[in-house]
Amino acid sequence: MIYNKIRELREDRDWTQQHVADLLFINRRTYSAYENGINAMSPEILIKLSEIYQTSVDYLLGLTEKIEPYPRKGK
Template identity: 35%
Template sequence: MMKTRLKDLRISAGLTQKEVANAFGLKTVTYSRYENGVHKIPVKVILNIADFYDTSVDYILYRTDDSKPYPIN
């Protein structure tokens, strides 16, 4: 399931897999495998992706359909 949300976020931002991979210091093939559900994504990478797209980890993990990030106290 997570692969679809990652791809949707990337496409909505108008980015290529290579651009996103470069933003996180990953090889394009590594990011592609995350996006396509071939490899599990490390927690640190999920956190970075949530910050990058200004969303929540819960949104990426399908725990909510609200893409807004949580407020920081």
């Protein structure tokens, strides 16, 4: 699966792959492999990216076009 949304969100913010990789505490090459669909992302990485980009995991996966995050329980 190619995660086009994470590339779009990163580029919209003018962030480098290295910057996002640093936020995730991973290697840039690993992050690049996620964007290009070479490696699948773990649920933990998807959740962290949704927090970084302030969106939902469903949006990152292309399951919805609604970019706003879902309300969190208890907030």
